[in-house]
Amino acid sequence: MASDIKPLTKLAAWQALETHYLKVRELHLRELFAGNPKRGEQLTTEALGIYFDYSKHRVTDETITLLLQLAEESGLRARIESMFRGEKINMTENRAVLHTALRAPKDRSILVDGEDVIPQIHSVLDKMAGFADKVRAGEWKGHTGKQIRNVVNIGIGGSDLGPVMAYEALRHYTHRGLTFRFVSNIDGTDFAEAVRDLDAEETLFIIASKTFTTLETMTNAHTARDWALKTMSSRAVAMHFVALSTNAAEVRKFGIDTANMFGFWDWVGGRYSMCSAIGLSTMIAVGPDNFIAMLDGFHQMDEHFRTAPFERNLPALMGLLGLWYNNFFDAQTIAVLPYEQYLKRFPAYLQQLTMESNGKRVTMDGTVLDYQTGPVYWGEPGTNGQHSFYQLIHQGTKLIPCDFIAFVKPLNPLGRHHDLLMANVFAQAEALAFGKTSQEAGAEGVPAWLVPHKTFEGNRPSTTILMDELTPAALGKLVALYEHSVFTQGAIWQIDSFDQWGVELGKVLAGRIVPELENKTEPELNHDSSTNALIRRYRKGK
Numbered sequence: 001m002a003s004d005i006k007p008l009t010k011l012a013a014w015q016a017l018e019t020h021y022l023k024v025r026e027l028h029l030r031e032l033f034a035g036n037p038k039r040g041e042q043l044t045t046e047a048l049g050i051y052f053d054y055s056k057h058r059v060t061d062e063t064i065t066l067l068l069q070l071a072e073e074s075g076l077r078a079r080i081e082s083m084f085r086g087e088k089i090n091m092t093e094n095r096a097v098l099h100t101a102l103r104a105p106k107d108r109s110i111l112v113d114g115e116d117v118i119p120q121i122h123s124v125l126d127k128m129a130g131f132a133d134k135v136r137a138g139e140w141k142g143h144t145g146k147q148i149r150n151v152v153n154i155g156i157g158g159s160d161l162g163p164v165m166a167y168e169a170l171r172h173y174t175h176r177g178l179t180f181r182f183v184s185n186i187d188g189t190d191f192a193e194a195v196r197d198l199d200a201e202e203t204l205f206i207i208a209s210k211t212f213t214t215l216e217t218m219t220n221a222h223t224a225r226d227w228a229l230k231t232m233s234s235r236a237v238a239m240h241f242v243a244l245s246t247n248a249a250e251v252r253k254f255g256i257d258t259a260n261m262f263g264f265w266d267w268v269g270g271r272y273s274m275c276s277a278i279g280l281s282t283m284i285a286v287g288p289d290n291f292i293a294m295l296d297g298f299h300q301m302d303e304h305f306r307t308a309p310f311e312r313n314l315p316a317l318m319g320l321l322g323l324w325y326n327n328f329f330d331a332q333t334i335a336v337l338p339y340e341q342y343l344k345r346f347p348a349y350l351q352q353l354t355m356e357s358n359g360k361r362v363t364m365d366g367t368v369l370d371y372q373t374g375p376v377y378w379g380e381p382g383t384n385g386q387h388s389f390y391q392l393i394h395q396g397t398k399l400i401p402c403d404f405i406a407f408v409k410p411l412n413p414l415g416r417h418h419d420l421l422m423a424n425v426f427a428q429a430e431a432l433a434f435g436k437t438s439q440e441a442g443a444e445g446v447p448a449w450l451v452p453h454k455t456f457e458g459n460r461p462s463t464t465i466l467m468d469e470l471t472p473a474a475l476g477k478l479v480a481l482y483e484h485s486v487f488t489q490g491a492i493w494q495i496d497s498f499d500q501w502g503v504e505l506g507k508v509l510a511g512r513i514v515p516e517l518e519n520k521t522e523p524e525l526n527h528d529s530s531t532n533a534l535i536r537r538y539r540k541g542k
């Protein structure tokens with residue numbers, strides 16, 4: 001971070017927001033809408049085909065002015081430039097953060113350590129396209145000459161969540177003659193169920209791992225090789241395994257020819273890697289043209305984030321609104337509610353993007369924070385959520401801002417389905433905002449004793465993100481919208497949104513216990529008494 005920026009809570013805009021909050025916290029959306037009949041049109045903005053309605057937020061014009069001022073005083077603009085220029089803003093890992101370069105056009109030039117990375121990016125994209133076309137056309141044959149019909153992506157975290165989310169999101173555009181599976185968990189069930197109905201001779205494994213050392217992925221990759229070689233000779237590895245990685249030495253060690261490796265770079269963070277070679281399964285599924293269209297969608301949002309004034313900048317506004325509830329209303333979570341079945345894995349994808357990025361407790365310079373950072377993201381596609389957890393959002397004691405995501409045109413028009421779906425999303429946002437007063441409930445003839453139960457306080461804020469149709473480009477725009485809103489918040493919170501030491505810890509923790517579970521002789525256990533007892537019980541029972 002720029003060291004000339006004051007601590008966040010000392011910024012004038014932050015302090016003004018603290019005072020302002022005390023003034024507006026009781027304001028009800030009912031009053032705000034009644035006070036300005038045009039609010040529903042004025043507090044909206046539109047860019048790149050995304051209609052962004054933030055009128056149902058507990059904000060006044062002054063709130064927005066102060067939030068925008070906070071963005072300016074935090075040095076957000078300079079920090080955005082630092083990211084796009086390839087400066088090493090991932091401070092704790094001393095790395096550039098250049099997922100935006102992955103979707104930059106060929107004629108750009110972006111330097112990392114003096115070297116232009118754009119030609120390398122496009123050379124990998126071209127190699128991916130050549131490979132994807134062959135698999136899609138049935139020209140990439142297995143070891144026994146059979147056509148590849150199944151693609152199994154083995155990866156975890158950033159090497160799984162992006163690919164599986166994008167596959168589901170773009171399923172409408174996928175090659176229906178190919179079967180796609182995604183294996184991530186070290187739980188053997190994940191692999192066993194993924195391959196149980198597959199013919200090894202028709203199956204291609206994509207081993208997706210930036211480091212090529214991750215325990216789960218390497219264990220699953222070895223299991224996949226054993227499974228494939230049960231029916232084929234070891235020479236089959238060449239036709240049935242490809243690697244997506246930055247680590248050529250480990251790829252070679254595993255036995256995959258580096259000709260079948262698709263590379264990327266240390267300046268691509270795992271959770272920001274779906275536009276890199278990690279997207280190979282997506283490209284095979286939807287074809288190179290659709291993949292490139294998706295990248296273009298990402299790029300359009302990148303340009304918008306970089307150039308649009310903050311008051312019309314969708315990721316900046318989204319980040320600031322999230323921060324308003326997180327830091328001033330003390331809201332702990334945000335619900336992401338896509339009214340689009342194809343986005344069913346989008347909340348899970350966002351959980352990693354947002355929580356791994358902004359789940360931090362110290363500033364860049366190591367100072368323990370005295371304010372909240374990343375909220376918990378969660379969600380389910382509408383309307384399913386309405387029949388379960390929405391109750392708590394409507395009438396519980398917690399304030400949960402919601403992101404509603406919907407599309408005007410359905411990809412599968414079926415009778416009245418889409419009108420009914422859209423009626424639900426609009427109705428939910430309306431009901432959350434305005435609720436139902438006890439007078440209204442009483443006027444409906446509700447008996448007095450039941451009125452408190454049938455009263456809805458309202459004033460539950462939400463954003464509605466309305467797009468035309470879920471195309472590959474639309475998906476790119478949507479994902480980049482969230483990426484940059486996470487960036488906006490991380491920059492203001494003065495944290496490193498691009499490291500993940502908590503994840504690294506997880507990668508080593510189990511190492512000590514593994515031999516204690518596997519050793520034939522009773523191990524001497526030196527953990528706490530609970531862990532010791534659990535290990536003993538497991539050893540006895542296994």
Ligand code: G6Q
Nearest residue numbers: 157158159209210211214270271
């Ligand atoms: C992402 C994280 C993490 C990572 C996985 C897989 O930002 O770093 O989720 O993607 O741990 O790592 P590999 O790709 O190295 O196997």
